[in-house]
Structure formats: structure tokens, C-alpha cells
Amino acid sequence: MSERLSGGEMLVRALQDEGVDYVFGYPGGAALHIYDAIFKQQRLEHILVRHEQAATHMADGYARSTGRPGVVLVTSGPGATNAITGIATAYMDSIPIVVISAQVPNEFIGTDAFQETDMVGVSRPVVKHSYMVKSAADIPHIVKEAFYIASSGRPGPVVIDVPKDTTDPNELFDYEYPATVALRSYSPAVRGHAGQTKKAVAALLDAKKPVIYAGGGVIQGEGTGLLTDLAKRLGYPVTNTLMGLGCFPGSDEQFLGMLGMHGTFEANMAMHHADLIFAVGARFDDRVTNNPSLFAPEAKIIHLDIDPASISKIVNADIPIVGPAVQVLGEMHRLINAALASKPDRIDSQALAAWWQRIRRWREEHGLDHDQRHRAGGNGSLLPQQVVQAMYRASGGDAFVTSDVGQHQMFAAQYFKFDAPRRWINSGGLGTMGFGLPAAMGVQFAHPNATVACVTGEGSFMMNMQELSTCMQYALPIKIVNLNNQALGMVKQWQDMQYGGRHSHSTYRDALPDFKALCESFGHIAYRVDALDELDAVMADVFGPKHKDDLVFVDAHIDPEEHVYPMAIKGGAMKDMVLARQPGENDIREDV
Amino acid sequence: MTHERHLLAILLENEAGALSRVVGLFAQRNYNIETLTVAPTEDTTLSRVTLTTSGDPSKVEQITKHLNRLIEVVKVIDLTEGDHIEREVMLAKVSAVGPERPEVKRTCDIFRGQIVDVSSDTYTIQLVGTTEKLDAFIRALAAGTILEVVRSGVSGIGRGGDKILSL
Numbered sequence: 136m137s138e139r140l141s142g143g144e145m146l147v148r149a150l151q152d153e154g155v156d157y158v159f160g161y162p163g164g165a166a167l168h169i170y171d172a173i174f175k176q177q178r179l180e181h182i183l184v185r186h187e188q189a190a191t192h193m194a195d196g197y198a199r200s201t202g203r204p205g206v207v208l209v210t211s212g213p214g215a216t217n218a219i220t221g222i223a224t225a226y227m228d229s230i231p232i233v234v235i236s237a238q239v240p241n242e243f244i245g246t247d248a249f250q251e252t253d254m255v256g257v258s259r260p261v262v263k264h265s266y267m268v269k270s271a272a273d274i275p276h277i278v279k280e281a282f283y284i285a286s287s288g289r290p291g292p293v294v295i296d297v298p299k300d301t302t303d304p305n306e307l308f309d310y311e312y313p314a315t316v317a318l319r320s321y322s323p324a325v326r327g328h329a330g331q332t333k334k335a336v337a338a339l340l341d342a343k344k345p346v347i348y349a350g351g352g353v354i355q356g357e358g359t360g361l362l363t364d365l366a367k368r369l370g371y372p373v374t375n376t377l378m379g380l381g382c383f384p385g386s387d388e389q390f391l392g393m394l395g396m397h398g399t400f401e402a403n404m405a406m407h408h409a410d411l412i413f414a415v416g417a418r419f420d421d422r423v424t425n426n427p428s429l430f431a432p433e434a435k436i437i438h439l440d441i442d443p444a445s446i447s448k449i450v451n452a453d454i455p456i457v458g459p460a461v462q463v464l465g466e467m468h469r470l471i472n473a474a475l476a477s478k479p480d481r482i483d484s485q486a487l488a489a490w491w492q493r494i495r496r497w498r499e500e501h502g503l504d505h506d507q508r509h510r511a512g513g514n515g516s517l518l519p520q521q522v523v524q525a526m527y528r529a530s531g532g533d534a535f536v537t538s539d540v541g542q543h544q545m546f547a548a549q550y551f552k553f554d555a556p557r558r559w560i561n562s563g564g565l566g567t568m569g570f571g572l573p574a575a576m577g578v579q580f581a582h583p584n585a586t587v588a589c590v591t592g593e594g595s596f597m598m599n600m601q602e603l604s605t606c607m608q609y610a611l612p613i614k615i616v617n618l619n620n621q622a623l624g625m626v627k628q629w630q631d632m633q634y635g636g637r638h639s640h641s642t643y644r645d646a647l648p649d650f651k652a653l654c655e656s657f658g659h660i661a662y663r664v665d666a667l668d669e670l671d672a673v674m675a676d677v678f679g680p681k682h683k684d685d686l687v688f689v690d691a692h693i694d695p696e697e698h699v700y701p702m703a704i705k706g707g708a709m710k711d712m713v714l715a716r717q718p719g720e721n722d723i724r725e726d727v
Numbered sequence: 728m729t730h731e732r733h734l735l736a737i738l739l740e741n742e743a744g745a746l747s748r749v750v751g752l753f754a755q756r757n758y759n760i761e762t763l764t765v766a767p768t769e770d771t772t773l774s775r776v777t778l779t780t781s782g783d784p785s786k787v788e789q790i791t792k793h794l795n796r797l798i799e800v801v802k803v804i805d806l807t808e809g810d811h812i813e814r815e816v817m818l819a820k821v822s823a824v825g826p827e828r829p830e831v832k833r834t835c836d837i838f839r840g841q842i843v844d845v846s847s848d849t850y851t852i853q854l855v856g857t858t859e860k861l862d863a864f865i866r867a868l869a870a871g872t873i874l875e876v877v878r879s880g881v882s883g884i885g886r887g888g889d890k891i892l893s894l
């Protein structure tokens with residue numbers, strides 16, 4: 136049973152048939168046939184943004200929080216190029232989004248026509264795949280393939296470039312949405328190698344100083360429950376990457392916190408001294424390993440990932456397994472249960488207890504809070520860590536938290552405890568300032584009744600604050616917590632530590648807006664907090680019933696001198712961290 | 728670290744833009760391309776690329792993995808891992824005047840080249856062989872006699888009865 140539809144109508148219909156509920160977009164000449172097709176239907180809702188970059192981050196936030204692809208629609212030329220930063224952000228973190236960019240008509244392509252940009256060419260290095268529609272008749276199967284490719288295997292962004300003539304309302308085609316996709320050149324792994332899986336289980340059970348190092352791939356691959364069960368069954372310590380937070384309960388005893396450049400002391404020390412590292416859905420990013428040649432010298436490495444290209448890219452894996460997290464973790468779980476059933480003392484519990492004792496000592500000596508203990512009784516100014524902790528208390532931890540990029544991002548990652556996956560949403564790979572607010576908006580659309588908070592810095596916030604207008608239009612009750620240090624804090628920290636305190640273009644103290652008044656001008660609620668004793672009352676208001684339906688902005692004026700610690704020492708091993716700022720010097724710990 | 732030369736055979740969908748993804752990947756990941764040939768195969772929906780690159784084995788393995796990640800790439804084989812045949816075609820325009828003229832012809836015969844075009848003072852020679860053979864021919868000609876050279880880049884195929892798609 137097929138109907139006669141125009142290209143523009145087929146595109147919209149295919150999105151409906153794909154189950155899309157929201158499209159984040161911004162119109163323009165080349166996209167107008169598509170916009171007219173959107174006008175004539177009710178099944179999917181188009182959200183009008185204020186900048187195309189924000190549209191891509193909204194789609195990205197939607198995708199990260201639901202696991203379903205987010206959808207973007209932009210016009211040609213500047214609309215398309217404005218979307219690039221968001222596409223690159225999604226690409227680096229393997230997030231499924233489908234970006235539809237309008238294009239000048241086929242006959243004008245290559246002529247430098249008005250608002251013509253070679254979108255397929257410009258986006259090529261930052262997409263999983265892209266399509267250029269040559270003929271309207273191809274639209275249904277291209278849309279079908281685009282969603283399949285975006286969301287399967289290692290997910291990622293897919294661009295569909297749509298020349299205006301292929302959406303002409305006067306040319307009708309038989310529409311039928313394909314039921315299946317057949318791509319001879321694309322077949323994501325469906326199961327891991329059985330022999331490798333067995334070897335991995337034996338190595339896990341033999342370990343005396345094990346660490347489970349889990350990343351965003353566990354969340355993407357829906358492996359959270361299995362990973363948690365497996366770690367619990369073994370009683371092994373777990374650390375998460377910035378992207379993996381929430382894939383193991385953050386408030387659990389076995390959780391060591393985040394690892395890497397600003398990871399916890401205990402997580403980084405455990406990685407360095409481990410004799411076995413089970414890496415799952417993680418990619419040994421340079422922000423994790425520090426100097427790869429000094430990485431975990433004693434450790435045997437099991438590396439499970441869906442993407443063969445991620446394995447042995449930076450650190451050589453002793454036992455590589457390519458496969459989906461759910462299938463391989465499920466199989467490992469079964470093998471571990473069988474092994475422990477037949478031989479309950481298969482794990483060297485004495486060695487494990489000694490290992491835990493070492494980890495606990497690291498935690499007691501230099502775990503988080505270290506900095507606050509160090510500074511207790513200081514100048515009384517508000518510390519960023521205290522603001523994040525107050526948020527955590529006031530929300531009961533039951534919130535989606537997005538963030539931007541900078542010190543505030545690290546404080547949020549360190550001090551908010553995520554007990555569930557898809558709750559912590561940030562740009563890990565590209566580190567895109569301006570991500571936080573639009574990402575939170577995408578999350579709020581997907582979860583209208585949930586608490587959605589955005590931890591931002593005044594620098595990052597100003598990169599996409601025009602979206603306050605979109606929030607007003609759609610009445611999005613997001614809670615924005617601005618850790619205002621009146622500086623590009625992370626840049627300033629590096630300048631303090633590596634450039635003799637020369638703050639080259641990282642401060643703008645006298646040129647900041649009154650954020651409270653700014654937000655109020657968009658009809659939102661805003662608070663300003665300067666002191667610790669006001670903090671809990673404000674957070675109680677913000678996250679309580681009083682402002683359930685309001686967007687609330689908290690402008691928290693924090694100590695501008697605060698640094699993020701621990702911080703990896705450049706070129707060193709994971710154990711090499713700066714732990715705190717001493718008056719006039721840095722306390723550099725070489726080893727313990 | 729060993730910087731060996733590797734010969735990659737790549738089958739990809741014969742579609743607009745597919746080749747630019749392959750070439751773009753090399754630029755993006757900082758890999759080098761030494762030679763590149765491409766043309767449709769007996770199945771016209773597929774194109775076959777032969778590409779030479781160099782690097783240590785782990786780097787070439789990474790390249791292969793990244794190529795496989797491209798949606799339009801159907802198959803990638805490192806031909807240098809097994810027995811294979813490789814050939815390159817060269818057209819060389821060579822100065823051929825006076826006593827040099829018969830000398831050039833003799834060198835051409837020794838290398839089993841063919842003279843495919845003639846002018847009063849030049850020969851254009853076609854030569855097929857391995858890269859080393861083509862290089863040797865250029866060295867064998869007297870300095871200054873070569874006016875212009877065009878080489879196709881290497882094409883390669885595995886020895887024996889196995890087809891690339893069944894490997």
C-alpha cells in the first residue's frame with residue numbers, strides 16, 4: 136500500500152515512521168519545502184532553536200539521555216556550518232544523531248550559489264556516514280539507513296544533505312518506508328570471540344590487584360546492569376571515565392570515582408599499580424592514560440569494545456575482545472558464576488583484601504574532600520565543590536545533570552554521584568563549551584517530568600545563552616547552576632600551574648553581565664549566591680516544589696582562585712598527580 | 728620501528744564520494760599515501776583501490792581498522808601479508824637523437840618495453856612491471872634523456888585461486 140507524496144513530505148513521513156517525536160531545527164530558503172511539510176502534520180514536533188549549534192546539542196542531549204537518535208534540521212550554507220560543532224561533539228562521544236541539512240538545488244551545486252556549502256565535504260571527518268540525496272525517490276531508504284547506521288555498532292552522527300529540488304511539493308512519488316536495511320559493507324559485530332571471552336574470565340579470576348575501568352561504551356551498549364552485577368559478584372574495584380559515570384553506581388563502596396587527568400587519587404593509583412585492568416567500553420584516551428609508555432606497568436589488559444579500531448590504538452591489549460557489551464558481559468557473567476560455583480575459592484580473597492586495604496588507604500589520605508579539608512577555615516568564600524554537593528543534597532541525586540567545559544565540569548563529575556546511566560551528560564571527547572544548556576534542553580524534552588540541571592561556568596554559558604529564549608518559548612524548567620569564577624577558570628588554572636601565573640586572556644571580570652537580571656529578562660527565575668550559609672536554602676528552593684515548573688538560574692559566585700585537583704602531571708604516569716595548591720608552591724607527589 | 732611498505736587492496740561501493748572518504752581518512756589520521764589506483768571491477772557496483780602506504784605493522788593495522796569502519800568499504804586486504812602480484816604501468820617520453828636513438832631502443836628492449844609513439848627526436852616508451860623494475864629502467868637511461876614520465880601507481884592481486892571477497 137503506497138501513497139503519493141512529495142520529497143519533502145516523504146522526508147517528514149519517514150521521520151514519523153522512524154518514531155521520531157522531536158526535530159530540533161532552524162529554517163531557511165533551501166529548507167522551506169521541508170518546513171511546509173512539517174507545518175501540515177502533527178505527529179512530530181519541531182522545536183525552533185536560536186542557533187543551529189544549539190539544535191545539534193539538543194538532539195545530542197536527547198540521544199544521550201534516551202539512547203534513541205536525536206534529529207536536527209538546518210538550512211544550507213550557514214545553517215549547515217553552524218551545525219558542525221555539534222556534529223563533531225556527537226562524533227567524538229559516539230552519540231547517534233541524524234542531521235538533515237538542506238542544500239541548494241542539484242542544478243546549482245558546484246556553482247557557488249547563494250548559501251551553498253559542500254556539507255558532505257565539510258562534515259566528512261566528523262560523521263559516521265553521510266548521504267547526498269540525488270533523487271527524491273531515494274529519500275525513504277536513505278532515512279532508514281541513516282537511522283540504522285547512526286544507532287548501531289559504535290553509534291555516531293549521520294548527515295543527510297537534501298537539495299531543494301528533491302523536496303519539490305509538485306513532484307509526487309510512491310512512498311513506502313522500507314522494513315529492513317541491507318548493507319553488504321556494514322555489519323557491526325554481534326558477538327565476541329568465545330575463546331577470548333574465556334581467556335578474559337580466567338585472567339579476571341587470577342588477578343590479585345584488579346581494576347575494572349569502564350567507559351561510555353557500557354552506557355551506549357546498555358551494559359550497565361550486567362557490568363554492575365559482574366563487579367559485585369567479583370568484589371573488584373571499579374573506576375569510570377568521564378563518559379562512563381553512572382555505568383556503576385557512584386555511591387557504591389566499590390566505586391573509586393572517575394579516573395584520569397582530574398580523576399581521584401585512589402582511582403589513578405589503583406590503575407597504576409594494578410596487575411589486571413579490565414577495560415570495557417573505554418578507549419584509553421590521552422586524558423586517562425597520561426603518558427601511554429608509563430601506563431600501568433604491571434597490568435595485563437583485557438579490552439572489550441564494539442569498535443575494533445579502538446583496541447590497541449594507544450595501549451596494547453593482552454586480551455582484546457570485539458563485541459557488544461551486553462552479549463560479552465552476559466557470557467562472562469555466566470562463566471564467572473560457573474567457575475565460582477565449582478570452586479568458591481577461585482579468587483585469591485587474601486590478595487584482594489590486601490588490595491582493597493591499599494585502595495582504602497589512598498582514599499583516606501587523598502580522596503575527594505581533601506581540598507576542602509585543606510582549606511577549612513579559609514577566607515570564607517564559596518567553594519565550587521560545596522555548590523555541587525549542595526545541589527546533590529537538594530536534588531537527592533535524582534536528576535539529569537549536563538555540564539559545559541572547564542573547572543565546573545570537573546567539579547560536577549567529581550562531586551555529584553551518579554547511580555544510574557544516562558544521567559551525566561557532557562562533552563567529553565571534543566570538550567565543547569556551550570554544550571550544557573542546549574543539551575539540558577534536549578534532555579528535558581525527552582523527560583518532561585524529570586529534574587534536569589546544568590552545571591555551567593559563566594564563560595561556557597555565554598556561548599549559547601541565546602537559548603534562554605527557546606526555554607521561554609517551550610517553558611522548559613531547567614535548573615542552571617553557574618559556577619561563576621569570573622574567568623575562563625580552566626585556562627587560568629593551566630596558566631597558574633604552567634605559565635608562571637600570567638593570565639593571558641583568561642579573565643574578563645569587569646565585562647560580565649548581571650546574570651540574574653539577564654535571566655529575568657527572559658522571564659526566568661534567578662538567584663545570586665555569594666556565601667556558604669545561603670547555599671542550602673537557595674538549593675532547596677531551586678530543586679523543591681516551589682520552582683517545579685520554572686527555569687531557575689543560580690549565579691553562584693565562587694572563589695575565583697580555586698583549582699581542580701588532583702591534576703595529572705604532564706608526561707608522567709597515572710600515579711603522578713598534583714594534589715593541592717600550597718601557598719606559593721605546588722605539592723607534587725611522586726609516589727606513595 | 729620498521730617502516731615497511733604495505734600494499735592495501737580495498738573494495739568499495741562504486742558510489743560518488745566513496746573514494747573521497749578513503750583519501751580523506753588518510754589525511755585526517757595523518758597516514759601517507761604513496762600510490763593510489765582505482766577503477767570499477769568486473770562487478771560494476773564495486774570499485775577496487777590499490778594503495779601503497781608505509782608504517783610499522785601496528786600503524787598499518789590501525790589504518791586497516793579505520794578503513795573497515797567506513798560504511799562504503801566492503802573489504803580491505805593487506806596484500807603484502809601474503810603472496811601477491813603487483814604491476815605498474817609507466818609511459819616515458821625519452822630524448823632519442825643521433826647515436827642515442829639506437830641506444831634507447833636497446834635499453835627499451837632489454838626491459839621488454841614497447842615504443843608506443845615516435846617523433847623525430849623522441850620515443851615514448853610503455854613499460855609494465857614492478858615498481859623496482861620501473862625504477863631500474865629510469866636509472867638505466869643516460870642522465871638527462873628522460874623528458875617526461877607518468878606512472879599509473881601500483882595495482883595488486885593475490886596469488887592462487889582465492890577471491891578477495893572470500894578471504
Ligand SMILES: Cc1ncc(C[n+]2csc(CCOP(=O)(O)OP(=O)(O)O)c2C)c(N)n1
Pocket residue numbers: 539540541542543544566567568569591592593594595596618620622623624625626
Ligand atoms: C568552544 C571552546 N573554546 C575553547 C575551549 C577551551 N577551554 C576549555 S575550558 C575553558 C574555560 C571555560 O570557562 P568557564 O566556562 O567559565 O568554566 P570554568 O573553567 O571557569 O569553570 C576554555 C576556554 C573549549 N573547551 N571550547
Ligand SMILES: [Mg+2]
Pocket residue numbers: 541592593594618619620621622623624
Ligand atoms: Mg568561569
